[in-house]
Amino acid sequence: MVGRMKQSMKGSLHIRNGRIVDPSRERDGVGDLLILDGVIQPDGTAVPAGVETLDAGGYVVVPGLIDMHVHLRDPGGRGKESIASGTAAAANGGFTSVVCMPNTNPVADNGGILAYIQRESAKSGVVRVFPTGAMTVGLQGEQMTQIGELKGEGAVALTDDGRCIQNNELMRRVVQYAKHFGLPVLDHCEDYDLAAKGVVNEGYWSTVLGLPGISPMAEDLIVARDILFAKQCDWDVHIQHISTAGAVEMVRQARKAGIRITAEATPHHIALRDEDIRDYDSNFKMNPPLRTDADRQAVIDGIADGTITILATDHAPHAKHEKQVEFGCAPFGILGLETAVPVYFDLLYKSGRMPLSAVVKALTQAPAELLRLEVGTLQAGRPGDVTILDLEREVEIDPEASLSKSRNTPFGGWRLQGDAVATIVGGDLVMNRMAGDRFLAPGS
């Protein structure tokens, strides 16, 4: 079930006997968690009469997960997704907060569009929506947006995601100016000349498939540039959907040198490789493209050693008819919200690669700190956002059961271990399949 459920006291819930893993307080142990009026209460607070109890025995209770890279397509793309459907998919996948990208139509490059997103989210959002604003007007890479105004309407960061500012001087000035307003800069790193008209990673598989390649250097070059700007401006520049071994290594060295650079990974870049683009299936087409197995391993290594601190999805819905075209003509991007938890927890935690708390941190505390959000922690006084995980549950991914309006996932049929079984936003249960509904069960 997804959506507001009947609760005896709105915004209040007593979660009992779960294994509470809260990296922000370095906590890992069985206990109870009380949320009253949407706010997390200190341990030992008396439970008022009438507060509903949720038995989380055998489950893992973590701060509500945050996906800091989501395309809600609203306004302008409601055929693919809307704030209502995208946030329902988020709840279904265990996310209590999504950070939405500004490449809507019209572009979120002014206060009016951000105000619309805020209003629509308050009305139809199932989970919290934090909007970002564009860095340049119309994502054209030519003129800086009114960053102060965007901040005033609630932008939590600036990004031209999907596009990349090619003018290095403009980018440098955006970072410098954004610092004054305290907004981190998120960059989609792609040099257009090097990427040319590429649609897959440049290498053996682009050669065999006869598809134009995108050199990994198209990403590396911009990551190198961004590191220079982060250093000079001493400000937060964040590398979105990092995908190459070269970029991971540069970020590693820059972080060692104390430069304010962060990076996020996506589920597909740690689960899939260019060689998986079988039979020209456009559900394997995204930007940056699936890279080689060495790149995939480098991204996983980067997550494990703390170079890449954030796990996001780049949830990018596209309608069936848009994807059912020649590979080269299909739009870039795939769904992510409902498959991220199984992919991440199976590949990073169940595989023995990382401790549980580290995976949870990259989905909660780390994005919250970068974006200065109050959520991402179970500290008393903070919003009552909680995700409950069943790390033993086997799931088989069924694209047709998605709550997104789109179906563009390459993970259909994958069997993975670990799933979100309940999503709680501000003390309200918005998704619950603890009783054992199948993964991705359709909403009520």
Add this chain to the structure above:
Amino acid sequence: MVEAEADQIERVKWTRPHLLGLEELSAQEIMTILQTARSFKGVLGREIKKVPALRGRTVVNFFMEPSTRTRTSFELAAKRLSADVMSISGSASSIVKGETLRDTAQNIEALQVDMLVIRHSEAGAPHFLAKFLNASIINAGDGSHEHPTQGLLDLYTIWEKRGSLDGLHVAILGDILFSRVARSDIWGLKKLGAKVTVCGPPTLIPPGIERLGVEVTHELGDIVPHADVINLLRIQHERQKAILFPSVGEYARFFGLTSERLKDAKKDVIIMHPGPVNRGVELASELADGPNSVILDQVTNGLAVRMAVMFLLNRARMGGEDELD
């Protein structure tokens, strides 16, 4: 023709509904096509050049990219097999009106078409159609991916001249990066036991090509003296290629095949070209017309190979067993 050697690779029953590329074919399947093509080449030598194998069948040539040679060859091959054939070209089709390839193809198929020959600028377009159409799909060239019938006619031409491809050294010269012919040739030649070297400026050699089992060189002098076959690819200096090499003049000087360079070659070296030839660029004019050139044989063989492909696909579709010869 040394038939004993030619038939060393056993023929198999052809079961595929489509011909999308040579990558997925076995050596046996390739030889089955070549041997079938040999029978059709015999038909082409007769006074009446027509057989009834595809009588009542409908073949559509769906060419979304300009082509004269390949389209004509397919059209004539279908006619020689007594099929009803029509051609649709990119500019005349509804694609320009914004209809998707899927819709256009399904509309064509709704007219009860049995076979769709497709040429498309996007790699994988024939594979995409094969997922939802019932008609047999023949890839007549998809982007920089494959051009299987060109690969087959190249193989046939070498086989016809030499009796076997096993152990022959084949040089492929020119724009390997964008060439679907190069890829189909490489798959086919390697499967039939040939040694392959690709040669061209470093900027026209795609990454990872060695993993296909070919050698790479950028010096014509390294390969010309050792080659049994030299296959030249058409050089186009346009669009994005302006940043890959400076001019056709410089190309001709360093990477073109000239009479001077051919002096070091084996006397009986076979010179091939898929056409149309840029005389004086990748290939000197006198060599194109010289005794080593088999360029026009390739064109004739293309007809026989395409008849063989259509015949085999149709037979697999009908589940028939009738042998041609």
